[in-house]
Amino acid sequence: METNQAGRMRWVLLGALAPISWGSVYFVTLHWIPAEEPFTAAALRALPAGLLLLVLRRRLPRGAWWWRSAVLGVLNCGAFFVLVYLAAKLLPTSIAAMLMSLSPIAMMLIAWALVAERPTARRLLGAAMGLVGVVLLMAASVGAVDGWGVAPSVTAMAMYALGSVLAKRWSGEVDAIASSSWQLTAGGLLLVPLALAIEGVPGAVPPTALLGYAYIAAIPTTLAFVCWFGALRHLTAGQVGLLGLLNPVTGVLLGVLLGAELLTAWQWLGIAVVLAGIALGQTTARQGTPSRARGLVTRAPSARAPRP
Numbered sequence: 001m002e003t004n005q006a007g008r009m010r011w012v013l014l015g016a017l018a019p020i021s022w023g024s025v026y027f028v029t030l031h032w033i034p035a036e037e038p039f040t041a042a043a044l045r046a047l048p049a050g051l052l053l054l055v056l057r058r059r060l061p062r063g064a065w066w067w068r069s070a071v072l073g074v075l076n077c078g079a080f081f082v083l084v085y086l087a088a089k090l091l092p093t094s095i096a097a098m099l100m101s102l103s104p105i106a107m108m109l110i111a112w113a114l115v116a117e118r119p120t121a122r123r124l125l126g127a128a129m130g131l132v133g134v135v136l137l138m139a140a141s142v143g144a145v146d147g148w149g150v151a152p153s154v155t156a157m158a159m160y161a162l163g164s165v166l167a168k169r170w171s172g173e174v175d176a177i178a179s180s181s182w183q184l185t186a187g188g189l190l191l192v193p194l195a196l197a198i199e200g201v202p203g204a205v206p207p208t209a210l211l212g213y214a215y216i217a218a219i220p221t222t223l224a225f226v227c228w229f230g231a232l233r234h235l236t237a238g239q240v241g242l243l244g245l246l247n248p249v250t251g252v253l254l255g256v257l258l259g260a261e262l263l264t265a266w267q268w269l270g271i272a273v274v275l276a277g278i279a280l281g282q283t284t285a286r287q288g289t290p291s292r293a294r295g296l297v298t299r300a301p302s303a304r305a306p307r308p
Contacts, residue, residue, distance in 0.1 A: 008235065012282055015231025015243050022100075023250025025220045027258060029088040032212030032247035038089075039195035040202050042081035043211045049221040050077075053079025053181030061182050068170055069182035069292040070190075073164030076225075077187025083156035083306050090149025092255075097223040098248040101134045101274075104281075105295025106161035115169050115237065123238040130245040136270030137252060164240070176230035184225060227264030242281035245274050 032090050033041050061069050079290075087099070104127045111117040119127075167179060205213075249271055255261035263271075 011231045011234040012239065012243070013021060014227045015235065015240050016246055018220075018228035018231075019244045019247040020250050021220040021224045023247045024254055025084065025216055026088045026251050027254045028212045028216060029085060032208045033085075033216075034205075036210055037195070037199045037202065038082050038085040039191055041085050041200050041213070042078065043188055043191035043195045045081055045188075045216050045221050046073075046077040046184045046191060048217045049187050049225070050181050050184030050186070052222055053177055053226070054185055057175075057177045057181050059178050059181075060249035064176065065170075065182065068166075069179075069186045072163050072167055072179070072183035073186030073188075073190060075166070077184050078190045080156050080163070081187070082160050082191070083152040083159070087149050087156065091153065095149075098134050098251070099150065100157050101245050101248045102154070103157045103161050103244045104130060104238070104241035106158055107244075108238045110161055110165045111168070111237035111241075114165050117238065119237050119238050120284075122283055123236075123242060123281045126242050126277040126279075127238075127275030129280065130242065133245075133270040133272070133274030133277060134248060136273065137248065137265050161241070164228070164232060165237055167229050168237055171229070171233045176226050176233060179229055180222075180225035180308045184221065214272055215262060241281055242278050245278050249274055 029041070091099075104123075108117075108119040108123065108127065112119060167183075171179065228240070231243070252261075252263065252267070252271065256263055
C-alpha cells in the first residue's frame, strides 16, 4: 500500500508540472509573442513539439489511432491552442488563467459519463473549494472583462476537458509519449495550412518572440503533455483535473513576480483556498478492514478507468 501511495504521489507531482507550466503561457504570450498571428503561434507550438516526441518515441499510429490522433489533435492542440492564444490577448493574465480553472468540474462530469469514474465527495469538495478560491481571486480583479475574451477561454476549457478524458479512455493502448506525439503532430499539421492561408508566411521574428516560441514548445507543450497524459493513465480524471487549478495560481503569481501586479488579502486567501482544495482532492478515504465473517476480500481502488 505504501508503494502504491508513493507511486500515486509521484504521478501527482509529475502531473502538477503541466498546469504550472501552462500558467506561464499567458504571461509569455502577452509579452513576447506577436499579437496578430494566433494560427502561426499555435502551429509553432504544436508541430515542433509533436515532431520532437515522434523522433524520440519512433512509433507511428496504427488502426483507429489515426482518427483518434486527429480528434485529440483538434481538441487538445489545434483549436485549443488558438483559443487559448486569443484569450491571452483579450483578457488579463490572471482572468484568462482563472477561467481555465473550471476544467476540474468539467473533467469530472465528462469522466463520469465516458469512463464511469464517479466523482468522490472529497474531490467534489476540493473542486468546490477551488471555485471559491477562484471567486475570491476574480472578485478582487480590477478592470472590465472582455466578453470576446471569455468566450474562447471557456470554449478552450471545455474542449480540453473532453480531450483529456478521451485520451484517458484510450490510454490503455499506448503510452503517454506516443499519444502526445501523435496528437501534437496532427494538431500542428492541421494548423499549418490555416496559418498560411489566413496569416501568410511569417516575416522576421524578433529574438524575444523566438525565445517565447521555443519556451512554449519545449516546456508547456512537449514536457507538459507527457506529464499530463502520463498522470491520466495512473490517476483518476478528478485527481488530474484538480491539478489544473495550479494553472490560475501560477498565472497570478507570475503577474506578481514579473508583471509588478499587486494582490489583495482576499486574493492571497483565494490562492490558499485553491491549494487546500487541490490537496484535499488528492486524498482518498481509508479502506476498511476486510470482514472474515462474511469472507469478503477488499481490493484497493484502481486509478485506471474501466476500458469500454
